[in-house]
Amino acid sequence: MLLDLRVSFFLAIRGILRGSRGSLYLTILIIAMVFTNMIFMPSIILGFIKVAEDQIITYQTGNILISPHEDEAYIEDAFALQEKINRIPGVLRASVHYSTGVTLRYKGNTLGSNLVAINPDDERLVTDVYQKMSDGYYLADGENDEIIIGIQTSGHKDESLDMGATLGYLKAGDPVTVEYTNGISKVYHVKGIIETGSYYADQGAYITWDELESVYGRDMDLATDMIVRTDPDAYEPDVKTQIYRFGIREKVQTWQDLLEEAMGRAVQNFAMLNSITIIVSLIIAVVVLFIVIMIKTLNSRRQIGVLKALGVEKNIIIHNYVFQVLIMTTLGVIVGTTLVESMVAILTVYPFQFPDGEVTPVVAISDLINNTIMLYIVAFIAGYIPAWRVASEDILTAMRS
Amino acid sequence: MIIAENLTRTYDMGKVIVHALRGVSLTIQKGEFIGIMGASGSGKSTLLHLLGLLDKPTKGRITLAGVDVKTLNDRQRTRFRLKRLGYVFQDYALVPELTVEENVYLTSMIRGTSKEEYQAQTYSILERIGLSDRLNHKHNELSGGQQQRVAIARAMVNKPEILFADEPCANLDSESSRNVLDLFKQINKEMAQTIVMVSHEDWHTEYFDRVIILRDGLIISDGKKSD
Ligand SMILES: Nc1ncnc2c1ncn2[C@@H]1O[C@H](COP(=O)(O)OP(=O)(O)O)[C@@H](O)[C@H]1O
Numbered sequence: 001m002l003l004d005l006r007v008s009f010f011l012a013i014r015g016i017l018r019g020s021r022g023s024l025y026l027t028i029l030i031i032a033m034v035f036t037n038m039i040f041m042p043s044i045i046l047g048f049i050k051v052a053e054d055q056i057i058t059y060q061t062g063n064i065l066i067s068p069h070e071d072e073a074y075i076e077d078a079f080a081l082q083e084k085i086n087r088i089p090g091v092l093r094a095s096v097h098y099s100t101g102v103t104l105r106y107k108g109n110t111l112g113s114n115l116v117a118i119n120p121d122d123e124r125l126v127t128d129v130y131q132k133m134s135d136g137y138y139l140a141d142g143e144n145d146e147i148i149i150g151i152q153t154s155g156h157k158d159e160s161l162d163m164g165a166t167l168g169y170l171k172a173g174d175p176v177t178v179e180y181t182n183g184i185s186k187v188y189h190v191k192g193i194i195e196t197g198s199y200y201a202d203q204g205a206y207i208t209w210d211e212l213e214s215v216y217g218r219d220m221d222l223a224t225d226m227i228v229r230t231d232p233d234a235y236e237p238d239v240k241t242q243i244y245r246f247g248i249r250e251k252v253q254t255w256q257d258l259l260e261e262a263m264g265r266a267v268q269n270f271a272m273l274n275s276i277t278i279i280v281s282l283i284i285a286v287v288v289l290f291i292v293i294m295i296k297t298l299n300s301r302r303q304i305g306v307l308k309a310l311g312v313e314k315n316i317i318i319h320n321y322v323f324q325v326l327i328m329t330t331l332g333v334i335v336g337t338t339l340v341e342s343m344v345a346i347l348t349v350y351p352f353q354f355p356d357g358e359v360t361p362v363v364a365i366s367d368l369i370n371n372t373i374m375l376y377i378v379a380f381i382a383g384y385i386p387a388w389r390v391a392s393e394d395i396l397t398a399m400r401s
Numbered sequence: 402m403i404i405a406e407n408l409t410r411t412y413d414m415g416k417v418i419v420h421a422l423r424g425v426s427l428t429i430q431k432g433e434f435i436g437i438m439g440a441s442g443s444g445k446s447t448l449l450h451l452l453g454l455l456d457k458p459t460k461g462r463i464t465l466a467g468v469d470v471k472t473l474n475d476r477q478r479t480r481f482r483l484k485r486l487g488y489v490f491q492d493y494a495l496v497p498e499l500t501v502e503e504n505v506y507l508t509s510m511i512r513g514t515s516k517e518e519y520q521a522q523t524y525s526i527l528e529r530i531g532l533s534d535r536l537n538h539k540h541n542e543l544s545g546g547q548q549q550r551v552a553i554a555r556a557m558v559n560k561p562e563i564l565f566a567d568e569p570c571a572n573l574d575s576e577s578s579r580n581v582l583d584l585f586k587q588i589n590k591e592m593a594q595t596i597v598m599v600s601h602e603d604w605h606t607e608y609f610d611r612v613i614i615l616r617d618g619l620i621i622s623d624g625k626k627s628d
């Protein structure tokens with residue numbers, strides 16, 4: 001058996017090295033393209049998901065979001081809870097939010113927006129929004145009459161960059177009127193403009209907690225949500241479990257939960273698209289390899305008949321072609337991997353620009369391995385069937401061809 | 402030694418039944434150089450295929466080196482051909498992707514001969530046929546006569562009990578044909594190689610020890626030449 005396989009391999013190597021160069025290169029190229037196709041699509045999707053993850057963690061909710069129980073509008077005793085959470089091992093800091101719907105007015109433009117009250121010193125430790133001021137400065141604790149606004153609400157200088165209605169190019173230093181739902185209307189000084197690249201974060205407007213209390217005329221110990229940053233090596237689901245140990249009624253979600261909620265459908269659709277791409281790729285691979293081996297074997301029918309007459313076992317002949325296919329597949333996978341790696345390298349330097357950020361393909365090793373295995377299985381079948389058909393022919397029939 | 406008893410081979414073509422062989426009996430002794438002759442369609446190739454285990458008779462019995470070949474299954478027939486028989490065909494049928502030497506030792510590899518041994522055997526047989534300077538040539542770098550001699554070397558490297566050749570000179574000019582026939586004769590004489598060769602060229606008879614003439618699937622003449 002081993003001896004026979006060695007002979008098959010001997011024949012396969014000769015068949016590849018001394019057969020038609022053109023068709024060899026073409027076959028390898030096609031397998032390489034098929035492989036690239038199988039890897040590239042999922043890598044872009046993973047890239048998208050990675051961007052979404054980063055944005056959720058960095059600019060929106062940190063690692064964990066705590067929101068009120070579904071029967072309630074607010075988290076009560078918010079600062080006491082914040083204190084407790086801050087003490088959990090693995091938690092860097094929790095930040096309390098109070099958000100409310102407001103109307104913004106600037107130079108005749110009116111826009112509904114979500115205004116969030118924050119404690120800037122806490123918030124700085126939880127999100128990186130403070131690093132993303134495209135104009136002016138971030139808020140500081142205790143400041144009154146100041147507001148910071150996201151660029152998708154303030155508006156770009158170049159209107160074509162706006163993704164929705166805006167206030168029409170509001171800048172740091174400009175006055176903006178905020179109308180609260182309780183009837184209070186107040187003019188704020190725009191301290192800075194936020195531009196993170198995350199559409200969600202760039203729509204918001206922020207004031208300090210002190211400002212909120214002065215507008216409401218009382219101490220506020222209510223929160224609409226609380227966001228938590230964990231240690232880089234903490235495992236969020238563990239921290240989530242710890243928070244639940246306080247026996248709180250509030251809803252605690254890790255960023256993974258949120259991503260699942262926000263993108264679950266999209267990810268499912270992507271996965272579907274992905275499967276279609278992979279199936280189509282595999283079909284192309286099967287057809288190409290099948291045809292290549294069918295032509296090779298049909299051209300060698302008489303040859304194969306003669307070898308069998310000389311006493312060469314049918315399996316040696318079949319395995320010869322199977323080895324040829326597997327060798328071509330190996331070369332195709334190597335070329336394909338090189339292609340994918342080069343494309344990833346190029347796209348890392350020049351990423352795809354999407355509204356939600358810069359997307360760089362992320363190649364998952366598991367995808368590489370799975371697709372390689374699938375390609376090998378498919379190649380094996382595509383080589384075996386035509387080789388088996390010709391090698392099973394009666395000796396004299398084959399020799400007469 | 403080959404004993405063929407009352408071999409018939411019919412092809413059922415639906416409307417007609419072709420009687421390629423109608424009852425052929427013969428005995429071939431070790432060391433004989435036998436020519437099977439006759440007009441085209443007389444059943445020469447059919448007989449050779451039956452004797453060489455490439456086909457099965459409709460009726461009759463073949464005993465090869467003491468073995469009733471009916472008792473062999475397909476795998477055993479393949480092994481038998483690999484280990485004990487040799488073949489030369491009209492169109493040489495060298496494996497195009499292999500060099501001269503690789504073509505010659507391919508079946509030795511399968512038989513499990515060691516590399517040193519089969520390389521030595523290959524060299525010595527190629528030297529004998531005057532092609533030892535062509536070890537690494539490809540078939541398309543050789544003339545028809547040279548290719549046929551490589552095919553003979555391939556068949557001979559294993560020192561088969563019987564060497565079968567079906568019109569090995571049909572594609573060759575008369576000079577190359579003589580070269581090839583001389584080689585067969587030399588092998589037959591020097592190595593006491595049993596050879597069964599199909600031919601339809603009358604002048605080939607001078608090379609054979611014994612000539613069997615077929616007509617319509619029957620032996621009409623079987624004569625040892627008295628030399
Ligand atoms: N596979 C086959 N199917 C049908 N008829 C065949 C087949 N092989 C040979 N024959 C017929 O058998 C007869 C003998 O053929 P063959 O042995 O090839 O003759 P030869 O080699 O003497 O020219 C011919 O009539 C030929 O047509």
Ligand SMILES: [Mg+2]
Pocket residue numbers: 445446447
């Ligand atoms: Mg014939």
